[in-house]
Amino acid sequence: MKSNFIERTLASLLSASEYAAAAESVASSGGTLQRVDPRVKVAGLFGLILVVAASRGLRSIGAVFGVAVLLALLSRVPLSRLAGWVWMPVMFFTGTIAAPAIFLTPGEAMASLGPISITEQGLHSAAFLISRAETAATLSALLVLTTPWPWVLKALRTFRLPAVLVVILGMTYRYVFVILETARDMFESRKSRTVGVLEPADRRRLSAAAAGVLLGKSLQLSGEVHLAMQSRGFRGEVHVMHDFRARAADWCWLGGFASTAALALWAGAV
Amino acid sequence: MHIPDGYLSPSTCAGLCAASAPFWYVSLRRMKRALHTRLVPLLSVFAAFSFIVMMFNLPLPGGTTGHAVGVGVAAIVLGPAASILAISTALTIQAIFFGDGGITAIGANCFNMAIIGSLAAWGVYRFISGRAPIESPRRVMAAACAGYLAINVSALAAAVEFGIQPWLFHDASGAPLYAPYPLRIAIPAMMIGHLTVAGLAELVISAGVVAYLQRADPGLLRATAPGAACEASTAGWRSTKPLWIALAVLMVLTPLGILAAGSAWGEWSSEDFTSASARAEIAAASGNVAAPLVPPAGMQRLASFWTAPMPRYAPPFLKSASFGYLLSGVAGTGLTILVFLFAGWILNRQ
Numbered sequence A: 001m002k003s004n005f006i007e008r009t010l011a012s013l014l015s016a017s018e019y020a021a022a023a024e025s026v027a028s029s030g031g032t033l034q035r036v037d038p039r040v041k042v043a044g045l046f047g048l049i050l051v052v053a054a055s056r057g058l059r060s061i062g063a064v065f066g067v068a069v070l071l072a073l074l075s076r077v078p079l080s081r082l083a084g085w086v087w088m089p090v091m092f093f094t095g096t097i098a099a100p101a102i103f104l105t106p107g108e109a110m111a112s113l114g115p116i117s118i119t120e121q122g123l124h125s126a127a128f129l130i131s132r133a134e135t136a137a138t139l140s141a142l143l144v145l146t147t148p149w150p151w152v153l154k155a156l157r158t159f160r161l162p163a164v165l166v167v168i169l170g171m172t173y174r175y176v177f178v179i180l181e182t183a184r185d186m187f188e189s190r191k192s193r194t195v196g197v198l199e200p201a202d203r204r205r206l207s208a209a210a211a212g213v214l215l216g217k218s219l220q221l222s223g224e225v226h227l228a229m230q231s232r233g234f235r236g237e238v239h240v241m242h243d244f245r246a247r248a249a250d251w252c253w254l255g256g257f258a259s260t261a262a263l264a265l266w267a268g269a270v
Numbered sequence B: 001m002h003i004p005d006g007y008l009s010p011s012t013c014a015g016l017c018a019a020s021a022p023f024w025y026v027s028l029r030r031m032k033r034a035l036h037t038r039l040v041p042l043l044s045v046f047a048a049f050s051f052i053v054m055m056f057n058l059p060l061p062g063g064t065t066g067h068a069v070g071v072g073v074a075a076i077v078l079g080p081a082a083s084i085l086a087i088s089t090a091l092t093i094q095a096i097f098f099g100d101g102g103i104t105a106i107g108a109n110c111f112n113m114a115i116i117g118s119l120a121a122w123g124v125y126r127f128i129s130g131r132a133p134i135e136s137p138r139r140v141m142a143a144a145c146a147g148y149l150a151i152n153v154s155a156l157a158a159a160v161e162f163g164i165q166p167w168l169f170h171d172a173s174g175a176p177l178y179a180p181y182p183l184r185i186a187i188p189a190m191m192i193g194h195l196t197v198a199g200l201a202e203l204v205i206s207a208g209v210v211a212y213l214q215r216a217d218p219g220l221l222r223a224t225a226p227g228a229a230c231e232a233s234t235a236g237w238r239s240t241k242p243l244w245i246a247l248a249v250l251m252v253l254t255p256l257g258i259l260a261a262g263s264a265w266g267e268w269s270s271e272d273f274t275s276a277s278a279r280a281e282i283a284a285a286s287g288n289v290a291a292p293l294v295p296p297a298g299m300q301r302l303a304s305f306w307t308a309p310m311p312r313y314a315p316p317f318l319k320s321a322s323f324g325y326l327l328s329g330v331a332g333t334g335l336t337i338l339v340f341l342f343a344g345w346i347l348n349r350q
Helices: A005-027 A038-054 A058-074 A079-104 A120-146 A149-158 A163-193 A200-231 A248-269 B010-053 B071-078 B080-096 B106-129 B137-168 B183-216 B232-252 B254-259 B276-285 B297-303 B321-349
Strands: A109-113 A116-119
Touching: A005 A079, A005 A120, A005 A163, A005 A200, A038 A058, A038 A120, A038 A149, A038 A248, A038 B010, A058 A079, A058 A120, A058 A248, A079 A116, A079 A120, A116 A120, A120 A149, A120 B080, A149 A163, A163 A200, A163 B010, A163 B080, A200 B010, A200 B071, A200 B183, B010 B071, B010 B080, B010 B106, B010 B137, B071 B080, B071 B106, B071 B137, B071 B183, B080 B106, B106 B137, B137 B183, B232 B254, B232 B321, B254 B321
Parallel strands: none
Antiparallel strands: A109 A116
């Protein structure tokens, strides 16, 4: 079928579910990072992401990328999955944006390709963009692939994020999958009833109606969830339990993260 | 539109995060006050809905497809405060969990899409839709414009953020450290894609959802349309209110008609042809041409065909000419309204 948007939408919905399921499975495997206190991981990996963003040296960014790959290997995160989920999409997206910069950035010409020339500054600029994007995306993927989402949220609460926001983030994540399931069912049932090719206007009407139905169902669901919360004693006050206990190993990890970040920052600034 | 890590400098990200903070704070306070215990479930589920809508593959005119942010729908259904929080939540989960958009750029992405987008969509929707009834096609057009403009204003903000990076952040050799293109390249490059594909995707989803809700669940559109008429009858009353007031004033002023001397030209009765004073008036009003001495035969014959209950606006049972005139006006107006109400009732039954 020409431009089968139902199948494409189904594919995006499915890939989100698959990613979440795979992330959960990797997070529950007994790798190195999985055993580290989530607060240390959140602080350490966020810190490294900030260092990557602030660094002015390609070598230091490359070194942090190396550390990220090493951590992935130690945490039993398959590199093939990391490549499929993170490296390839980032390279495709950022590479497309960065490639013209090689020619468009003014500077010293290194090579000529007919009327256009590759500049040293352009190459540097493209390398900065791609390396920063790849390294930061790898580090944030490591956090999610080695930590269950509720623990990430609890760790964020430690860093003074308001409790109500933490609860909203947690509930949103949970209901993403409920609504995702509903949307998938809606599109699958529509696909099973569709014979032949839909006209473009019908396709648009179908998408908008699907979004409208999903909106109505979501608001109805929020009402039901609200009643369920109230029946369990919810009166608007939000409390998040803290049950993390840092061990000596966690403090060592924190020290390791801090040293790596400081070293990369120093190397990047030189 | 989702800015990844590495495109903006840490100081730009921090600045945009700081710029977003007051909007988050005010929105959260407003929503807490308005929703109280409903805040958490409503925002959570709506943020989840926005997240899923961003995954919809929308067929666009021209045969291509695109993804919408859903900011138009969120602002139109929930209002700007809830939209800011719901879209920000969806963007945060996208960035942290799904790697769509950078962690350091969460503040920037929320500023561009959730804050600027929501406020632009809400403002444009309210401005164009005005007080139009909920079922009005004008609201669909307003939603289309709101979605299209919101996403383009957000894209323009992102383009400006990209465009100032090479100017502000570069190394000693002049190589840009973050987004490499200046404003003259960043703005057209960003806007071409959004004015065509992404803008159309947002237009399709915003207009389509509003059109669908008008038919299926108009109640969902009422929260952000306080001035909209709920039903056609209410709309009719509101729009014709000044006319009813004017009609009442005119009715009270009807006795002024007595001040005019004589009869209107051509509105003579058969008795006027035999009355000396009336004949003089007819002659004066007709260029001194005298009226016939006897009334025309046809007029005489038809004059007795129907006797009005209030002849010459002077009911025979009233002595006061002024009050009789006023009563005639009220009765005539009332009868006219009754006739039209009856006609409307017949038409509605059909």
